Amino acid sequence: MKSMFNDAEKLIGVDPPNGSLVKAEIYHLCGDIGQFDKWLDNARRLGAGPQADRSAMYVRSNLGYFSASVPAFEQLAVVESGFLSDVFAFGLVICSYRRMGDAAASAAKAKMELGMDSGYAIDTARKGVDVLNKLGINEGQVQSVLDVAGEVLRRHNLFWMERGPVVRFSDTADGPGLLYQMYVGVPPAEALQLTDEVLELLFERDLYLPGLAFTFISHPSTDAGH
Template sequence: MIAPVPAKVTSRIDKEVSRLLLQDVPRYLEPSDPRVVGWLDELANAMPAGRKEAFFTMASVYHLTGDLKTTNAMYERARTHGATEDEIAACSIPAYLNLGYPSKAAAFCKMVVSIQKSNITIGLPSAVSTGAFQFVGELLEQARKAELDLTAVEDIGDIQAMVRAASSSGFGDEQYSQVLDVAGAVMREQRLFWLNESPRYHFDEEMELLAIRYLIDVSPEDAAALTADVSKRIVELGLEAVPLSVAFVGAAESVEA
């Protein structure tokens, strides 16, 4: 029997973690989850084949458990083995978004998403998810000048409408991101990931209201309660005037009394 070489182990685990995220893992994995324990053991043994790659993949595993502190520690260890700032920033975007820190994710988006890096098409959904609508507008302008086709970007019409509305709202990226940070904090407290590759974006033309909806693995009743909690916290932070509606949509069945 032939054992897989360490470099292939790292690549396989990285694909398994990515596949799990794309398959809508509903909640953070427990550190004791056999998959987490097994992955980390395999990666420790794979170190000789490529420490930078192994540390990046370890970061992805800790990301699945909700452990951002250790995720960042793995990025730092990857840095000591040749990882660039752009590589770390690109990996940090999904980690910070998935774990409920849109404001911080926005800073990383601004570092690495641009027409010069040829990644606007794949970077736009993440940038919108951070609430950095002014920055998204800059990306759209870069794409227009470069005659870049954005028709493949999901909800591109709503994204363009949201950017136009945000630009005339009197509020900046910081305020929009802070509103989304509130939703992130609530999901983090419940150890919830949102489902699907990104939240749903919508612009209500009649009310001139930007809307972001997170599909989560709770009942519709629990989703409504969590949405009410978000609304309350937004008011407490003095952000209620920001024209951004944030809500949760429950994907699980109702619990019958």
């Protein structure tokens, strides 16, 4: 790690904005959100532009600060940013369905392609808006639940896996429902314990939302017997 910091310092000497971004990314690897934000702000001050927003979006969510990723996503999820195609599907990770809908409409008007998975992402975002409306839940409330899940992961020095949570919707005679499942690299029994910790915190903080369920699930690559 020391050599990585040394290389970043050398880069700062010749390319301050990108060097600051690199140093921020190293602190991301260390799990230090405070130092990450410090160097990201420095990169912005020096003119890093949208690259800083892109870094903020991915890193904050990766460390479990999902709601803190939303402003950067909203900055990038517009046709004018030049990054819309790259970041569009990320809205599913942070439950930013309405911004995805607006972005998809703007992209269609501009005849801009949104990537291979855009059809699925657009359909999922539409279902998300519909189910949340029926449940009387807003996106910020869902993001608060995800933040609690991120807090539990940090307690155990874990990261969520795959491209984002698995999102499942239901709208049956029993009523609408939304299920978020997040892969983690632990055996099933430990994933269940982590889920229980999330549920306890949600009840303690009055964040439990009828119709919205959350679970951690053991990633298939995890050795259940480990």
